[in-house]
Amino acid sequence: MRGGALSLQGLRRTFGGIVATNDVSLDFAAGSLSAIIGPNGAGKTTLFHLITGMIPPSAGRVFLDGQDITGLDRQAIVRRGIGRAFQVASLFPSFTVAESLAAAILTHEGRTANLFRAFPPRDAAARAEEVMELCGLRPLADTVSRQLSHGDQKLLDIALALALDPKVLLLDEPTAGMGPEERWRMIDRIHRLWQARRMTLIFIEHDMDIVFRIAETVRVLRYGTVLAQGTPEEIRRDPAVIEAYLGSEHALEAVP
Numbered sequence: 001m002r003g004g005a006l007s008l009q010g011l012r013r014t015f016g017g018i019v020a021t022n023d024v025s026l027d028f029a030a031g032s033l034s035a036i037i038g039p040n041g042a043g044k045t046t047l048f049h050l051i052t053g054m055i056p057p058s059a060g061r062v063f064l065d066g067q068d069i070t071g072l073d074r075q076a077i078v079r080r081g082i083g084r085a086f087q088v089a090s091l092f093p094s095f096t097v098a099e100s101l102a103a104a105i106l107t108h109e110g111r112t113a114n115l116f117r118a119f120p121p122r123d124a125a126a127r128a129e130e131v132m133e134l135c136g137l138r139p140l141a142d143t144v145s146r147q148l149s150h151g152d153q154k155l156l157d158i159a160l161a162l163a164l165d166p167k168v169l170l171l172d173e174p175t176a177g178m179g180p181e182e183r184w185r186m187i188d189r190i191h192r193l194w195q196a197r198r199m200t201l202i203f204i205e206h207d208m209d210i211v212f213r214i215a216e217t218v219r220v221l222r223y224g225t226v227l228a229q230g231t232p233e234e235i236r237r238d239p240a241v242i243e244a245y246l247g248s249e250h251a252l253e254a255v256p
């Protein structure tokens with residue numbers, strides 16, 4: 001089991017007069033797969049920022065495997081095992097997929113001095129191989145990042161996060177900007193990654209079909225607070241969720 005147990009306790013974050021996150025307490029079991037949903041402005045992305053140390057909470061605490069990680073800086077939190085897919089593929093547009101992954105691994109290990117050697121050390125290269133294999137990026141190993149399709153760039157972003165072997169992986173709208181077919185391919189890929197690695201996976205998603213298809217548990221945010229949480233079936237039938245967010249047609253849909 002590679003997953004870590006994540007516990008959020010009373011997380012609150014304000015921006016001036018705006019309360020983006022208000023007393024959010026949520027538990028994510030080690031190795032679980034959860035979706036976070038909610039209308040625009042519900043505080044989903046802010047919650048990810050608080051978990052990853054991008055911004056400090058105004059109140060509340062974050063625990064990973066029982067250890068308080070509140071207030072640690074981003075790098076320290078990454079080292080503790082919380083990963084997040086950022087749009088990083090485009091940061092090194094002239095690196096190939098394999099080079100980007102090796103660079104991410106070396107940087108993570110604090111061996112940045114080695115970054116510009118002609119060949120990365122064997123272990124970094126081997127781990128880059130492994131992640132490429134896992135993500136289906138092997139055929140694109142020698143492709144320069146800027147030449148990747150939008151979907152493959154997003155996949156590389158996920159691969160870069162995975163290369164650091166996270167216990168908890170956060171994905172913020174991993175299918176944004178994709179057509180229907182590419183979207184399902186991506187979701188299928190993410191689901192298989194989770195099955196292979198069993199990290200704790202938490203993703204923000206607006207597409208309810210995707211959420212209901214793959215999430216084990218769904219957490220619903222509204223106005224910065226937790227409106228509901230439960231299995232997709234429970235959420236689908238929750239009157240507060242139906243009224244606030246989903247619309248009755250989703251509640252009545254048959255599960256595919």
Ligand SMILES: Nc1ncnc2c1ncn2[C@@H]1O[C@H](COP(=O)(O)OP(=O)(O)OP(=O)(O)O)[C@@H](O)[C@H]1O
Nearest residue numbers: 015018019020038039040041042043044045046047
């Ligand atoms: N840096 C910031 N400064 C001021 N207000 C902010 C900041 N970040 C977020 N907010 C506000 O906090 C609230 C929650 O925003 P957040 O981006 O977390 O919501 P979200 O659920 O991710 O929305 P979306 O689905 O549109 O991405 C919003 O009212 C937003 O305007």
